[in-house]
Amino acid sequence: MSTTDLSNSKIVATYRERTSRSQALAAEAKQLLPSGITHDDRYLKPYGIYVERAKGPRKWDVDGNEYVDYYGGHGALLLGHNNPTVLSAAQGALERGTHFGANHPGEVRWATLVRRMVPSAERLRFTSSGTEATLMALRLARAFTGKKKILRFMTHFHGWHDHMTAGQAAHFDGTPTIGTIAEIAANTVLLKPGDIAALRQTFAEHGDIAAVILEPTGSGFGRVPLSPDFLAALRDVSAKHGAILIFDEVVTGFRVSPGGAQAKFGIKPDLTALAKILAGGLPGGAVCGRKEILDELDFDAATSKGREKIAHPGTYNANPVSAAAGIAALEIVESTDACEKANRYAAELRDRMNEVLAQERVPWVVYGTFSGFHMFLNPQRRDLGDGFDPLALDHAELTANPKTLLQKVRVAMLVNGIDLNGRLSGFASATHGRDEMEQTVDAFRAALHMLREEGELPRR
Numbered sequence: 001m002s003t004t005d006l007s008n009s010k011i012v013a014t015y016r017e018r019t020s021r022s023q024a025l026a027a028e029a030k031q032l033l034p035s036g037i038t039h040d041d042r043y044l045k046p047y048g049i050y051v052e053r054a055k056g057p058r059k060w061d062v063d064g065n066e067y068v069d070y071y072g073g074h075g076a077l078l079l080g081h082n083n084p085t086v087l088s089a090a091q092g093a094l095e096r097g098t099h100f101g102a103n104h105p106g107e108v109r110w111a112t113l114v115r116r117m118v119p120s121a122e123r124l125r126f127t128s129s130g131t132e133a134t135l136m137a138l139r140l141a142r143a144f145t146g147k148k149k150i151l152r153f154m155t156h157f158h159g160w161h162d163h164m165t166a167g168q169a170a171h172f173d174g175t176p177t178i179g180t181i182a183e184i185a186a187n188t189v190l191l192k193p194g195d196i197a198a199l200r201q202t203f204a205e206h207g208d209i210a211a212v213i214l215e216p217t218g219s220g221f222g223r224v225p226l227s228p229d230f231l232a233a234l235r236d237v238s239a240k241h242g243a244i245l246i247f248d249e250v251v252t253g254f255r256v257s258p259g260g261a262q263a264k265f266g267i268k269p270d271l272t273a274l275a276k277i278l279a280g281g282l283p284g285g286a287v288c289g290r291k292e293i294l295d296e297l298d299f300d301a302a303t304s305k306g307r308e309k310i311a312h313p314g315t316y317n318a319n320p321v322s323a324a325a326g327i328a329a330l331e332i333v334e335s336t337d338a339c340e341k342a343n344r345y346a347a348e349l350r351d352r353m354n355e356v357l358a359q360e361r362v363p364w365v366v367y368g369t370f371s372g373f374h375m376f377l378n379p380q381r382r383d384l385g386d387g388f389d390p391l392a393l394d395h396a397e398l399t400a401n402p403k404t405l406l407q408k409v410r411v412a413m414l415v416n417g418i419d420l421n422g423r424l425s426g427f428a429s430a431t432h433g434r435d436e437m438e439q440t441v442d443a444f445r446a447a448l449h450m451l452r453e454e455g456e457l458p459r460r
Contacts, residue, residue, distance in 0.1 A: 070426025
């Protein structure tokens with residue numbers, strides 16, 4: 001196996017040759033932006049690509065290279081890039097005005113669609129992002145229950161605000177991450193995902209848990225998966241102890257199914273956080289759920305109860321352009337088989353990539369559910385001959401792809417025209433088709449050959 005040094009990599013050298021304009025932009029960006037990026041997941045050595053345009057399942061960088069895109073707008077683009085109906089709706093909204101500083105008809109139509117599609121949505125409040133939605137969900141839960149502690153699961157991502165930093169990618173002991181307050185970390189209880197016995201014991205030991213929040217398909221859209229049985233147990237235990245169950249459906253909402261993971265699994269949370277597909281690929285989020293909980297935001301309800309209302313401004317809440325795009329996207333998701341198309345494509349792609357791994361005798365696996373896929377690089381060199389069950393592995397092992405090898409795989413895929421996200425995962429859209437399937441499989445095989453030449457894979 002090679003060392004952690006990327007400087008002598010032929011894969012990296014080929015990448016540099018193909019992306020000279022991206023390299024120049026990356027050098028300029030480093031003088032302006034920390035690490036030259038605007039999102040941590042876009043950190044890549046030697047640098048990431050700079051994209052100029054996109055359409056359907058493909059995008060093109062500033063050097064003219066074409067890619068099959070599985071980044072998927074961080075999961076927001078179930079309908080692919082620039083869906084014509086969504087694009088037309090957004091363009092029409094732009095012509096009418098980008099900000100009215102007033103209520104507008106679009107927000108009513110948007111909310112009506114969400115309530116009709118999402119089982120838990122009796123009432124909702126729009127936000128500008130998924131991070132804001134989970135933050136508001138926690139505040140609602142604390143106000144409604146009068147309790148203060150939040151129960152979370154290791155590796156689950158719920159945005160970047162202070163309540164959510166420890167235990168996602170580091171600080172699994174619950175200590176505060178740099179720049180956050182120890183008292184907030186102290187009121188967060190972290191558990192390993194999927195352990196029903198530990199869940200029940202924790203609730204028995206802590207009487208002041210206001211809410212439990214999780215990604216219902218498991219962290220990273222099933223990279224560390226959860227079983228439906230665990231969700232059912234969580235619903236029962238949280239209800240028994242008077243804790244608010246929050247589903248973070250920022251990724252899964254309108255992707256797993258038109259009604260999200262809660263509709264697919266038949267488990268209704270008390271609150272749900274939404275974003276991404278909600279706004280048709282534009283900025284936008286929402287928190288929705290039981291009316292009696294959302295009443296904590298209602299002026300008249302607070303007055304009638306003699307309670308202090310939760311304040312919630314937000315300059316871009318239900319922005320009219322995001323609302324128009326969101327309405328168009330949700331109408332398509334509700335009335336077509338877009339979710340199932342993406343799910344079927346991803347299932348076939350996982351099978352095809354695993355066939356390549358078997359043919360090339362590479363002890364890795366591609367797994368996932370619904371419209372996602374994840375590469376497991378098998379750092380402990382497990383014997384995968386009897387099949388692979390990610391539920392049987394610890395979260396630490398599932399997320400332990402060696403960093404340098406991970407980056408080499410990603411760069412090798414880029415060289416061969418495939419863009420994955422920083423975890424070697426991807427999202428399929430309803431626009432991915434046969435051409436993208438064949439190109440991806442061929443690119444994967446070519447990338448493995450390049451990695452083998454560099455000593456990253458055993459010789460056949």
